[in-house]
Amino acid sequence: METKYIIDVRGLVCPYPAFLTIKKLNEIKEENINVEVICDKSEATLKSLTTTLTNRGYKFIVKENEDSYIIRIGEKI
Amino acid sequence: MTVIQYEWNMRAVHNWITNINSAINGHLTYDNLKVGNTPLLRLSNLENGELKIYAKLEWMNPFGSIKDRAAYWMIKIAEKEGLLSKDKKIIEPTSGNTGIALACISRALGYKFYAVVPQAITDETKILIKKLGGEVFETPDDLCPRFGKGTDQSIALAKSIVESYPDQYFMPNQYENEANFLAHYESTGPEIWKATEGKVTHLISGIGTGGTITGAGLYLKEQGNIEIIGVEPQKNHHIQGLRNFEESGIPPILSKRIKIIDRWIKVSDEEAFTAVKLAAEKEGLLIGPSSGAVLAAALKLNKEHIKGTAVLIFADDAVKYLGLYTKLGVLNSEQLDILRKLSNALSF
Numbered sequence: 001m002e003t004k005y006i007i008d009v010r011g012l013v014c015p016y017p018a019f020l021t022i023k024k025l026n027e028i029k030e031e032n033i034n035v036e037v038i039c040d041k042s043e044a045t046l047k048s049l050t051t052t053l054t055n056r057g058y059k060f061i062v063k064e065n066e067d068s069y070i071i072r073i074g075e076k077i
Numbered sequence: 078m079t080v081i082q083y084e085w086n087m088r089a090v091h092n093w094i095t096n097i098n099s100a101i102n103g104h105l106t107y108d109n110l111k112v113g114n115t116p117l118l119r120l121s122n123l124e125n126g127e128l129k130i131y132a133k134l135e136w137m138n139p140f141g142s143i144k145d146r147a148a149y150w151m152i153k154i155a156e157k158e159g160l161l162s163k164d165k166k167i168i169e170p171t172s173g174n175t176g177i178a179l180a181c182i183s184r185a186l187g188y189k190f191y192a193v194v195p196q197a198i199t200d201e202t203k204i205l206i207k208k209l210g211g212e213v214f215e216t217p218d219d220l221c222p223r224f225g226k227g228t229d230q231s232i233a234l235a236k237s238i239v240e241s242y243p244d245q246y247f248m249p250n251q252y253e254n255e256a257n258f259l260a261h262y263e264s265t266g267p268e269i270w271k272a273t274e275g276k277v278t279h280l281i282s283g284i285g286t287g288g289t290i291t292g293a294g295l296y297l298k299e300q301g302n303i304e305i306i307g308v309e310p311q312k313n314h315h316i317q318g319l320r321n322f323e324e325s326g327i328p329p330i331l332s333k334r335i336k337i338i339d340r341w342i343k344v345s346d347e348e349a350f351t352a353v354k355l356a357a358e359k360e361g362l363l364i365g366p367s368s369g370a371v372l373a374a375a376l377k378l379n380k381e382h383i384k385g386t387a388v389l390i391f392a393d394d395a396v397k398y399l400g401l402y403t404k405l406g407v408l409n410s411e412q413l414d415i416l417r418k419l420s421n422a423l424s425f
Contacts, residue, residue: 011241012237012241013236013237013238013240013241014221014237015220015221015224015230015233015234015237016234016237016238016241018220018221019214019216019220019234019237022217022220044221044223047222047223048220048221048222048223051219051221051222052217052219052220055219
């Protein structure tokens with residue numbers, strides 16, 4: 001069964017959230033991953049996260065909430 | 078005649094092992110930590126005219142590099158001023174040598190240490206920091222699009238960790254900490270002046286944080302008319318510890334006193350590694366890449382037929398660069414064998 005991982009990086013200053021996300025993704029061994037990153041509603045953090053994910057070939061969608069972004073990460077392209 | 082002595086490299090490794098073991102066993106204190114007073118060695122086989130060339134062998138510091146000075150000063154002053162207490166962890170962005178120095182000092186004084194490093198640093202450096210109980214955070218070059226490559230990303234990450242948990246971490250921040258400048262103003266500069274009996278005319282140094290060149294440079298300029306020469310590597314270089322300022326930002330402690338530098342000499346990777354080879358062949362010294370860049374700059378100066386006494390800052394030796402030198406074919410097989418033995422003695 002697919003495990004769902006939640007990486008909650010709210011309250012952390014950019015680029016620490018991107019670093020923790022990449023670190024966690026590198027640790028996950030499954031091929032089909034289901035990861036949700038929850039971060040503050042900061043454009044700098046979002047940009048840093050999406051750039052590093054794109055550069056590493058991850059598919060993702062961004063959902064905007066009132067006070068946070070949720071980035072759902074799927075398998076690598 | 079080829080001189081193959083490597084005596085200063087062997088002495089350094091012996092010195093280093095003793096100090097690392099003392100740090101691990103908790104026998105190291107501020108009082109018995111002998112930072113500075115490194116030897117000044119004449120490189121007469123590389124002179125070619127009326128410029129006398131001396132190298133300040135900074136790898137003879139307790140943990141093998143010039144960065145021991147800044148690390149020692151920064152921690153000592155932070156404890157004295159109450160910025161660092163035993164409930165805090167030490168975190169620092171570093172391209173290697175400051176990480177090793179801080180890992181040793183942290184271990185000796187009972188602090189947990191985190192080194193935030195660029196991905197490009199050598200395996201030997203990472204292994205040594207971990208062996209000393211430090212943790213290594215490798216920063217990808219593309220971590221944040223707002224910052225430049227390499228060390229700039231490490232600085233941004235280390236700062237963001239401290240800002241996220243301000244009560245948990247102390248970041249010495251060698252790029253902004255005045256103690257880094259003071260370490261060289263109060264020790265490196267006076268040592269050079271004293272050892273040359275006031276005859277030094279040129280100081281040649283690489284630039285990472287800018288602490289060495291501004292600290293030692295200002296002290297020497299206050300003593301007499303001494304030309305301060307900064308060495309800058311090419312873009313996309315492989316010289317650990319140095320910065321090309323077209324692709325990296327200028328650190329605050331450098332920008333504050335950048336006028337101290339009278340002249341900049343650009344050095345390519347090829348020139349730096351050729352100088353590394355030359356130092357091994359002619360002087361029996363196995364030097365690090367940044368020392369190679371500094372030597373290459375001195376050899377360029379030599380061609381200008383100037384008179385005087387140049388002091389070159391050799392920040393570290395080759396012991397952490399076995400992998401790099403093997404990969405790039407910098408040294409011959411005999412020299413690599415010696416380097417391998419020295420590296421193995423440090424259990425890399």
